[in-house]
Amino acid sequence: MKRLLLAILLLVSSKGWCASSNTGIGFGSSVLNNSRNFYFQSANAYSQVPGHLFTTTCVQAAVSARNSVCQLVNPSGSSVVMVVNTFRCWLGTAGLAQLTVNNTARTTLIGGGTPLNLGGGGTSSGQVYQDTIASLGTALSTYNVGTTPASGVMAVGQYIVLGAGSGLEVEVQTVNIQLNCEFYWYERPPA
Secondary structure, eight states, X not given: OHHHHHHHHHXXXXXXXXXXXXXXXXXXXXXXXXXXXXXXXXXXXXXXXXXXXEEEEEEEOOOTTOEEEEEEEEOTTOSSEEEEXXXXXXXXXXXXXXXXXXXXXXXXXXXXXXXOSTTOXXXXXXXXXXXXXXXXXXXXXXXXXOSSGGGGEEEEEEEEEEOTTEEEEEEESSSSOOEEEEEEEEEEOOO
8 A cells, every 4th residue: 555655655755746626627517417527738837828927117296177097908919818817096186987888999008017927927918008088988886096006906816808899998987087097818829
């Protein structure tokens, strides 16, 4: 028995195997069979996962009689799919902000994303814009946002996927309030 356990341990440690919770590998549950199955997959530490993680901060100053906006856009003709997983916003004065879909790039380009991959980079296809608007778009969701970065973390539960030519923006619902947002997204080749 000890030899069998040692052999399994050596096999696992020498090949870099790990348990996976990926449903494509076989971990999962079923209403018919309420059990969990664990499978092993190779986890080669030297293979690179295709895609990159990026972040960018947007700061839109308060403008009289205008709503502040920060926008993340995957430009038309982009060769990647952007997967937004978190955005963190805070305001000059506590209030409400809303998440809105807008596929038209706003006025002022801040730039692309800063890579967050350790030891690697890549160039971001995603672009972040700032602007002010006279009227709000249709809200997907609304958030109470405070005046500190920790007060406005808005994790996206199932991720938001932006294909080429699509955009997502945060709009302040009250005029004349500064908006600060950090967007975190992942870019990968289309499936």
